[in-house]
Structures are given as structure tokens and as C-alpha cells.
Amino acid sequence: MKWQLVDTRKGTRCRVLEGGSGAPLVFLHGAGGLFRDNPFLDQLAQRYHVFAPEWPGYGESTGEELLEDMLDFALHGWDLVDALGLRQPHLVGHSMGGMIAAEMACLAPREVGKLALVAPAGLWMDEHPIPDIFALLPYQLAEVLFHDPAAGQALLTGGADLSDMDALKEFYLGTQRRLTMAGKILFPIPNRRLSKRLYRLTAETLLVWGAADRLIVPAYAERWRALIPGARVEMVEAAAHMLPYEQPEALVRALAGFLGQG
């Protein structure tokens, strides 16, 4: 896969990881951004034409000051689709990216191929309060996100040696920048009333969930299914919230089964 830069009409400049051929598929990353290695994208690119944009405020993408609220975020998603010249792409979103993909689909339901949401944020259940990711100590993050926290910690830091002050500072700055952006739609409660709009969805929808998700527990999968008529849920064992990185084969299998070759 290769990186390219895309300018949107609004004025953001986004770095997009692109590869493969076939039906267009846009993958929207979660609040932590894309990692250094994203094997599930490589595998998807063997079947589809994959576009994985980095959101403004992430990696080398800029223009974050132009996006302030949920509507800005969702329209930015469509601006990217336009800038990439895609028609009716499949939308696949993980966590915060799932929230954005669902919101995009509510705004323009007929512009979506199929919709796949992987442990999406965007709903709130009082009986299952989502841990406050903005109030976690660094070592707590991996515990909340990963089935195997030790392996997860290595993924989060991208292999950087955090005992090195410069590496630590860079990691801290990157995290601050990413979560600054994510906070615009996730703080203090990751609910921007998407549930009121989900009735508008017309695309076929799949929900994929890690059975061991401790951040957005699997009870949320049922809630999504209840709100989206005809939606299917696939549970993946031995995976928590970061299932795209924990069980890439299982995710790609589930997505391929749902999206087909089309």
C-alpha cells in the first residue's frame, strides 16, 4: 500500500493509505489513529481498493482546526470520498471511525455501498458506562483496549523506546494531538445523538465486535442491532476493543463474507 496526499475542498490536507483493486472501501480509523503496521488493511487490499485516510490531527494530516463538531466530521468524510473520486464506497469504521461512518451514512444513505462498523462508538447506555479514555494513565490504556495488554502496549507505542526522553516526548505530543481531535466528538460522553438518526440507514450493515471488549462492551452490539433494522452482528473471540489489530484474519474474514467480491 502507498501513502498519498489529498486536499479537500474545505481546506484540510489528508494523508491516505491506498492499495489494492476492486470495489472501493474506505476505512476510518479509531481515536488512536492508524498504527505503524496495519495488517488487516494489507489483507483487505488483496480483495478491495482500500483507502485509509488519516483524520486531520493524526499523523501527517492537517486542518484539524477546521473540524469542530459531529457534522463537520461527517461532512469531512464525504469531502474525502469526493476528493478521492469514489462512488458508493463501502464504509468500514473502527471505534470513533465507526461513529463517523455511521453518521456519514445517516446523512447520505444512498451514497454508501455497504456499512461495516467495528466496535463503533456513538451510543451510550447508562447501564454500561464507557470508561473515560480521557482520564487514563498511560499504562491503563492498553488494559482497557486490548485482550492482551502487554502485546497491546507494544502496538500502542509502535515499538518506540519510551525510556528515551525524545521518543517519550514525541509519543506524548502525538497522543495529545490525536485525543485533542477525538475529544471534539467523544468528550465528555461519546454520544452525539446518532441514535436519533440511525433510522435513515438503507445500506446493509454489519457490526463486528470483540467478545472481550472492555471499552465498549458487547452489550452495545445488541443496542446497535436494535437501532439498525436488518443489521447483523459478528462476535470475534479472543479480541477486545482493538480487534482489527488483535484478530486481523478474523476481521477480514467477517468483512469479506459480508461485502463479497462486489
Next chain:
Amino acid sequence: MKFTWFNLMPWPYLPDDFREKHRSVWVDIPNTLYDPRKGHHVYHTYLDQLEYAETLGFDGIGCNEHHQNGYGLMPSPNLIAATLARRTSRAALCVIGNSIAGYNPPIRVAEEFAMLDVISGGRLIAGFPVGTPMDTNFCYGQIPALTRDKYREAHDMIMKAWASTEPFAFDGKYNQLRWVNCWPKPIQQPHPPIYIPGGGSIETWDFCLDHDYNYSYLSFFGYLRGKSLLDGYWERVAKRGKDESPYRAAFAQIICVADTDAEAERLYAEHVLYFFNRCLHVFPPFADPAGYRTMATIKHGALAQLTLARQKILENLTWKQLVDERFIIAGSPETVRQQLEECIKGLRIGHLFCLFHNGNMPDWKTRHSSKLFAEQVMPHLRDLWPEWKHDERWWMHPMDDRLRPEERRPGAEKSAGEWVR
């Protein structure tokens, strides 16, 4: 020099094992630790102390806003100031201040501050903090990345509301009001003195200088650590071509006065350590949500180091360390006089927020320390800035013929008679 007697109003009943048992004094502190019946006595003790400070000759008495915490019992500083407005008549009421990004709509602050200014006869000092992240973001739910933008908008609405003589429409990003018409209006014109408490965001310096507001550096880490920050501020003042009046800046300082240095330790050590060990015990993520500080401030770096250093420092503090490293200024009147002069001159400040009550300090010790200061320290420090003696730009301008309601009790013979003409 202007001296303001400030009370943070901490909860004095935090258990000895608070630090071990609980992760934070702020945001998610168990509210079962609060006892409203004891709280009744605590509030009155603290309010009495503020009133007492006026009788000792302090220029101002101060309060501030914090939420969901055992560090300070004033979610509404305006309620505190309202009681003081009726029971005092000479001291400035320093409300430092209302965290305006959290008010909806912010016109509420313009109204309440105007009420306080009118009731007190023009004695209000109006503070507009962004608010700590614990308060503004975690307790009051404001989005960190947008907090400063919302703060600026709230500021603009309040200042325009005070300045305008006609109703106007305010079409803000966060607040839309078709009819803004502040009533009552403040006595002090064009507005009460504005103080901006800052922790160290470099944007705050320019904001203060853009509007000629006072910059108040509120820290509990003393003047040696505060110096690099204030130096940065004064450099900015010079670069902007503003005059160097020390009254542009204020600093908060914990002060303990006793007859001797040894006596100060004997009387106050446990209470000061209670403050540092329990009242400042904040779960670190609550103090630093992504987006609260701008990337420019983070990259500026000074504060990030301070935040990290702060956590370490707080772990094993001793009285000796607090005194030697000047976190606090404590000792005999002579010791305090010397160190405070160094502090005031070193930081170039015209306003000092003096913290005499600390942690669980009992009333008598608080008063003892305050009285010694007022009688044996304050007079010697009054005229440290002779060349700026007449600079009243950052101080209250009360009515001369204001009432003295604390001298008028219900049933008193003197009635108001006709309305004032």
C-alpha cells in the same frame, strides 16, 4: 503593594489515609467524605476569617471557584462573595473568579458580578479563569479542545454586555442570545478590574496584554519555581511595549507567621503538609486532558516539565523542604518579611494573594498567623513600588458614599427613609 487574604476553603476532615485509599481529591472523590453538618461550621469559620481579615487591614479578601473536590468548598464563589458583601465594607471582594467557559449562558456571570459590584458599593475584582481541567472539563463537561474558544466567546459576551447601553443580539458559536441587556450594571465603569488567573498557558499572557488585564499566577510551588514563568510574562510585556507596572501581575503565596521560625514549624507544619499531601492529591490524567493546553503551550515545555516534576515533588514533602525551597514562606515576622520582599521584587508583582489558612489549620492558628502578618510584616512591605504608588488601574474604585451594612442590624434605629436621589 496590595495584600489580599485568600481562603481556598479546603475540607478539613480528609482522613489520614486519604492519599493511600483514594486516587484523587478532585472529580471522583467519594462524597461520603463530606458531612454537611460539619460543613455548616466549616463555612462559617472560613467566612468569619475572611471578615476578620478586613478588620486586620488587608486590602482585599478573596475566593475562587472549584467543583467536586476536597481542596476547596466553593462551587459558587459568588455566593461566598455575596455574604461578604453584606458583612464588610472596606476590602475589595476578589472573586478569582468565575470559570466562564462553563456558564450557560455566560450573561449569568455579567449579571451576578454586577450584582456583587452593586451590593458591595463597587468593591468587586472580577476574575475570569479558564478553570482547571478538573473543573471545566471533567466536572463541567466542556470539550478540552474547544474550551479556550468558548472561554473567549464568553468573555466577549460579558464585556460587551457591561459596555453596551442598548440591547444587542449575540450570535456566538456556543451562545446565541437575541436580547442581551445586562441589568443591573456594575458600579465600576467601564467595568470592574479584570484578573486572569493563569497556570502557565502562554496564550494567556497575550490575552491579558491585549486587554490590559491583571495576570495572576496561582501556584503552590513558591516564587523560586514561579520565577521562570513570571520572567516569561515580563519579557512578553516588554516585547508588547506595555509599561512595567508591577500591578499587572499577582501571585499566590502560602504564608505562615509565628514568633520564631521554630514556632512556625511547631504550629503549622501538620496543616501545611495536610494541604500538600491531601488537598493537592489529584489523579494526574484529570489535570491534563488532551486539548486543554494548546500544542504551542505543550511545546513551550516549561509546564510539561513542571507537571511531571510536580507529581514527584509531592510524594515525600517535608516541612524543611517546603521552607528551604520556598514553596511556602514561613517563620518569624523577620524571616517572612525578608523572604516575601525577595518574592515580590523577584517576581515583580504588585498584588499578593496571601494564603494563611492551609489544609486543616484550626481557626485560632489561622488568625494568629494573619494577625502577626498584618501587624509586623505587611506595614514593612507596603511601599516596595514607590514609583508606581498611584497606579490604581488594577484595583477597585468603590463609591465614596457606600453603605456599611455590617454596621446596620435589623431593628436598628436608622431607617432608609426615602429612596436616594
